[in-house]
Amino acid sequence: MGLRVNDLKVYYQTLRGEVKALDGVTFAVGDGEILGLAGESGCGKTTLGKSLIRMDGRMRHTGGTVELDGAELPIGDDRRMNRFRFSEVSIIPQYAMSAMNPTRKIGKMVADLLESRGLRYRNLAGELERRLDLVELPREVLGSYPLELSGGMKQRMVMVISTLLDPSLLIADEITSALDVSTQKAVARTLVGFRDRGFVRSVIFITHDISLTYQIADTIMVMYAGKVAEKARADVIVNAPRHPYTKLLISSLPEVGVRYADRKLAGIPGSPPSLLDPPTGCRFRDRCPLAHDKCAEEPPAVEVEPDHFVACWKA
Numbered sequence: 001m002g003l004r005v006n007d008l009k010v011y012y013q014t015l016r017g018e019v020k021a022l023d024g025v026t027f028a029v030g031d032g033e034i035l036g037l038a039g040e041s042g043c044g045k046t047t048l049g050k051s052l053i054r055m056d057g058r059m060r061h062t063g064g065t066v067e068l069d070g071a072e073l074p075i076g077d078d079r080r081m082n083r084f085r086f087s088e089v090s091i092i093p094q095y096a097m098s099a100m101n102p103t104r105k106i107g108k109m110v111a112d113l114l115e116s117r118g119l120r121y122r123n124l125a126g127e128l129e130r131r132l133d134l135v136e137l138p139r140e141v142l143g144s145y146p147l148e149l150s151g152g153m154k155q156r157m158v159m160v161i162s163t164l165l166d167p168s169l170l171i172a173d174e175i176t177s178a179l180d181v182s183t184q185k186a187v188a189r190t191l192v193g194f195r196d197r198g199f200v201r202s203v204i205f206i207t208h209d210i211s212l213t214y215q216i217a218d219t220i221m222v223m224y225a226g227k228v229a230e231k232a233r234a235d236v237i238v239n240a241p242r243h244p245y246t247k248l249l250i251s252s253l254p255e256v257g258v259r260y261a262d263r264k265l266a267g268i269p270g271s272p273p274s275l276l277d278p279p280t281g282c283r284f285r286d287r288c289p290l291a292h293d294k295c296a297e298e299p300p301a302v303e304v305e306p307d308h309f310v311a312c313w314k315a
């Protein structure tokens with residue numbers, strides 16, 4: 001049944017006011033689907049990923065609903081979410097590799113994690129070893145410290161751990177950013193393999209690297225300033241985008257395999273608006289080459305053809 005997110009609003013409370021990081025986000029991810037989530041730095045990708053599993057102290061669920069496999073996820077309730085974490089929804093957070101406790105052996109870390117879920121390491125050890133074999137990690141890694149593993153090995157280890165309980169949804173946030181290009185591809189392929197084997201049912205793959213996304217994602221969702229700009233099949237987003245922002249993103253790709261800059265985009269003057277006090281109407285308006293009077297009103301997301309959603313008056 002997959003994930004359904006409806007008009008989700010999640011704001012950060014700050015001394016300067018509310019940062020409207022997710023401001024009415026609606027989309028679905030089907031069973032077996034890998035959704036690539038793209039967009040410039042600061043558009044709300046990490047906030048979306050975290051909202052689906054664990055909000056941090058300053059985040060507030062202001063509106064909207066999240067449903068996983070037909071059941072509502074109590075995302076605003078940290079305690080009630082506990083039941084879903086790791087078993088139903090799992091995350092490989094941004095910087096997961098460097099967040100591994102350096103003084104704890106990896107096997108011990110896994111055991112602690114399982115125990116915190118009321119599970120026994122012994123009962124899952126066989127499956128764990130089988131999966132280590134599958135990602136070509138020697139079983140000895142369980143007796144090693146994180147420092148003893150290369151970046152690629154650590155990333156595969158984190159992937160095995162986070163999917164050990166076969167969650168319905170896996171969120172992978174920038175999991176390849178710190179890796180070299182060939183390791184990135186291997187990690188991405190591993191993720192696809194996990195989906196193919198049913199270790200995870202659906203995946204939200206967050207990355208700056210739209211060309212890498214294109215290689216593994218079934219669908220791509222482009223966000224801009226806390227909203228969804230466009231969502232469609234990956235080949236449609238890359239070959240026939242309809243939203244002006246997506247078009248600029250794609251045309252700024254130098255070539256496949258090269259990531260686009262995590263800064264201002266070449267060819268798009270200006271930068272995304274502040275989410276403390278976002279502009280009314282289309283948030284892309286002051287950078288959009290096609291902006292016209294109508295754009296002072298917020299464009300609704302329209303399904304322009306089956307499974308292709310665009311929020312733009314000109315699309």
Ligand SMILES: Nc1ncnc2c1ncn2[C@@H]1O[C@H](COP(=O)(O)OP(=O)(O)O)[C@@H](O)[C@H]1O
Pocket residue numbers: 012013014019021039040041042043044045046047048058275
């Ligand atoms: N802890 C926080 N407190 C206040 N604002 C935040 C916090 N974390 C992120 N933001 C803001 O929320 C917006 C979305 O950020 P984020 O989800 O990290 O974007 P992305 O992952 O796409 O780079 C940005 O405007 C960012 O400045």
Ligand code: SF4
Pocket residue numbers: 243244245282283284285286288289290291292294295299311312313314315
């Ligand atoms: S709604 Fe208007 S400003 Fe926004 S992307 Fe479309 S044309 Fe540009």
Ligand SMILES: [Mg+2]
Pocket residue numbers: 045046047094
């Ligand atoms: Mg991020």
